[in-house]
Amino acid sequence: MRCIYDQGKEFTGGAFQDMLLKHEIETHPISVRSPQGNSIVERLHQSIANSLRILTYVHPPENDQGSRILISTTLQTAAYAAPAMMxxxxxxxxxxxxxxxxxxxxxxxxxxxxxxxxxxxxxxxxxxxxxxxxRIHCDYQVNDQVLKFVPQPNKIENRAEGPYTITRVHINGSITIRLSPHVEERINIRQVKPHQQ
Missing domain, CATH: 1.10.20 (Histone, subunit A)
Structure with a gap:
């Protein structure tokens, strides 16, 4: 009935969006760098990655058949781990x-x-x-200026970039900011802070 997906090109591209539209599936994109918006899938991906890392280390595949067995075992392990995890x-x-x-x-x-x-x-x-x-508490409004936090900055980089103008405020704790005249980004309010002029 509905599909929650991140901003990957495989999901935002025309083929996937056409398939959702064709089957009348309601779309729910999550904002950029907000894995908690799709936490169940992210947790399952973590289980798959952990199993794959361990199994690859213990029994490295030597050929295509070994790779297929490794992937199959990893998916079976993750499928069991999801309902069995405390x-x-x-x-x-x-x-x-x-x-x-x-x-x-x-x-x-x-x-x-x-x-x-x-x-x-x-x-x-x-x-x-x-x-x-x-969080810095702020009631964001359209046309307010915000600074966007830089993900994983190095020691000498600025922690935030901008300022950017808010073009839309959403009810789910996200805003849309204008990055350039023709580019906008929907982002969670936890990833921005008010710009003090």
Whole structure:
């Protein structure tokens, strides 16, 4: 029904967008450098990369067949790890909640979904408070000037670049800024700070 994707060319390109339109799939692009916008997929990618790194180190593939077996094993490991992984907030794995049994041991488990929901809400609120403590609070408006943080700057580089003009303010915590007369970028407000003139 809907597709969440990042700003990679394979997703923003015409072929992928035409396919979404053809199948009447609602599009939800996330802003640039905001992996938390698609956290489930990013976490699964991390599991795949970790498995691939370990398996490649232990048994390096020697030919095409070995590479196929390596990829297949990696994907199977990640597919099992996703439902078996202990969720830090709920203190339970998704598989245990669904199947009523521990994913590693043959132990029955009964999930209290009301308590799990309360724990999850408490964790979300705590994380938001922690993240917002670091943020410079500002009610951004169209035509305001902002500085955009440079991702992973070196020691002598400026930490922010700009100023850029805000062309649009979105309700989901992101803004659109004008980088040049013909180029705009949608960016999360955590990646900018107000420009003091």
């Amino acid at each position: 969720h830090s907030t709920m203190q339970l794995s998704p598989g245990a909640m669904i199947y009523g049994r521990d994913m590693m041991l043959n132990i029955p488990i009964e999930a209290d979904f009301q308590l799990l929901r309360q724990r999850r809400e408490a964790r979300i609120n705590y994380n938001l408070l922690q993240e917002n403590k670091r």
